[in-house]
Amino acid sequence: MDPIFxxxxxFAGMDDASLEFIAQHSKxxxxxxxxxxxxxxxxxxxxxxxxxxxxxxxxxxxxxxxLDLAVLNDTDFFGEICLFYTAHRTATVExxxxxxxxTIRPLAFHSLGQKMPQQYAIxxxxxxxxxxxxxxxxxxxxxxTHG
Amino acid sequence: MDNIYNFLPVFxxxxxxxxxxLAHNATSREFKAGEVIIREGESGNLxxxxxxxxxxxxxxxxxxxATELDILRDRDFFGEICLLDSAPRSATVQALTDTNLYLLTPAxxxxxxxxxxxxxxxxxxxxxxxxxxxxxxIDEVFxxxx
Numbered sequence: 001m002d003p004i005f006x007x008x009x010x011f012a013g014m015d016d017a018s019l020e021f022i023a024q025h026s027k028x029x030x031x032x033x034x035x036x037x038x039x040x041x042x043x044x045x046x047x048x049x050x051x052x053x054x055x056x057x058x059x060x061x062x063x064x065x066x067l068d069l070a071v072l073n074d075t076d077f078f079g080e081i082c083l084f085y086t087a088h089r090t091a092t093v094e095x096x097x098x099x100x101x102x103t104i105r106p107l108a109f110h111s112l113g114q115k116m117p118q119q120y121a122i123x124x125x126x127x128x129x130x131x132x133x134x135x136x137x138x139x140x141x142x143x144x145t146h147g
Numbered sequence: 148m149d150n151i152y153n154f155l156p157v158f159x160x161x162x163x164x165x166x167x168x169l170a171h172n173a174t175s176r177e178f179k180a181g182e183v184i185i186r187e188g189e190s191g192n193l194x195x196x197x198x199x200x201x202x203x204x205x206x207x208x209x210x211x212x213a214t215e216l217d218i219l220r221d222r223d224f225f226g227e228i229c230l231l232d233s234a235p236r237s238a239t240v241q242a243l244t245d246t247n248l249y250l251l252t253p254a255x256x257x258x259x260x261x262x263x264x265x266x267x268x269x270x271x272x273x274x275x276x277x278x279x280x281x282x283x284x285i286d287e288v289f290x291x292x293x
Contacts, residue, residue, distance in 0.1 A: 059290040067290050081283070084276040090283050117264035124271040129231040131278040136228075136237045138285050143206035143214040 002028070002102070004051040008075045010126040018112060018119035025108035031095040036061075040092045044082040046103040050074055053099025061092035071096070080127050082106055155196060157224045157273050165259060165266035172255045178242040183208070185226060187239045193250050196224045200246025208239035217281075218243070227274050230256055 001023040005011060011019055031037050031053070038044060040061060050072060057070040057078065069091055072078055078093055083106050113120035158166060175198065178184050185191055187208060197219060204217040204225065216238055219225055225240055230253050260267035 059286065065290070069286060069289075081279045084272060084279050087283075090286060113265065113268055117268055118260065121260055121264055121268050121271060124268055124275060125231060128271055128275040128278060131275060131282060132228045132231050135278055135282050135285070136234070138282070138289070139206060139216055139237060142216070142285060142288070143212070146214045 002051065004049065004075065004102070008049055008077065010049075010077055010080075010123065010130065012126055013122045014119050018116050018123075021112055021115070022104060022108065023102075025111070026102040026104045029101050029103060031099045031101065033095055033097045033099075035095045037093045037095060037099075037101070038079060038089045038091075040090065041088050044079055044087070044089045046105055047077060047079045047083060047109075048093075049077050049102045049104070051100040051102060053101070054096040055093050055099055056096055058092045058094060059090075061094070077127075077130075080131075083109060083127070155222050155224070156277065157196065157227070157270065159273050160269045161266050162263075165263050165269075168259060168262070169251065169255065172258075173249045173251050175247060175249050178246045178248065180242055180244050180246075182242045184240045184242060184246075184248070185236050187237065188235050190233070191226060191236045192229050192253055193226055194224065194230060194253070194256075195226045195240075196249040196251070197221055198247045198249055200248075201243045202240050202246055203243055205239045205241060206237075208241065224274075224277075227277075229253055230271075230274070 001020055005019045005023050011022070037048065037055060040059065052074055054071060054073050055078070056068055057072065059067045059069060079089070081087055081090065109120065109123065112123070158169065184195065184202060187206065199221055201218060201220045202225070203215055204219065206214045206216060228234070228237065256267065256270065259270070
């Protein structure tokens with residue numbers, strides 16, 4: 001198992017057996033600098049975990065109203081919405097520098113849920129906690145600009 | 148068991164045993180129009196499900212820079228973030244009309260996780276789906292304004 005799996009916040013609190021299971025169901029990729037990793041509007045079928053590198057998350061990529069939403073670095077994740085429903089990618093993600101990442105398909109997580117439901121619950125709580133934090137941050141910004 | 152539970156998005160996909168368990172452990176409470184249900188900045192440990200009525204979610208409630216974030220209605224839920232972390236309430240929720248709510252504690256969900264972990268996972272997936280829907284919507288609003 002790549003050591004990154006023990007460092008990723010969304011896997012915090014999970015036991016070795018479940019991390020091993022996820023690692024075995026993951027696939028490693030290296031994206032050159034400036035390569036588009038996911039494209040807004042396309043169907044998404046994978047969650048990405050950044051092992052080493054940096055990416056930017058962009059709405060309306062390469063158009064006049066392009067907007068940077070976030071920069072993600074080592075141990076961050078993206079694409080998690082495909083765990084919860086079938087939807088188009090909501091933003092484009094581009095590698096800032098050469099980036100090594102692992103992809104995991106929702107099916108692997110669902111299998112984890114069948115085999116080790118309490119480990120799966122920890123993972124889901126970690127992901128939901130991260131989304132809640134992002135929502136809280138963005139609500140603060142929204143209120144600051146509209147109040 | 149109160150059948151409304153079968154139709155709540157937050158409990159979508161749960162089996163009868165899990166619904167029965169949650170219904171059995173929930174309490175209900177009525178709030179009058181205008182009443183504040185939760186207040187920004189306070190610590191909170193209840194999850195609320197609207198059985199009837201409507202509420203508004205407001206940042207900086209009662210201040211000149213008050214901003215309405217959302218309006219929630221029958222079958223919507225709020226306060227669920229206390230399942231995830233112990234941060235203070237991030238906004239105030241005020242009843243717009245007379246509103247009936249079901250109240251659940253994180254401890255009830257912890258017990259559900261102990262007894263029926265797969266059913267608990269379904270609840271968290273439903274909550275996460277709602278969070279991602281809200282994130283997506285607010286990202287769209289931001290992108291449209293820039």
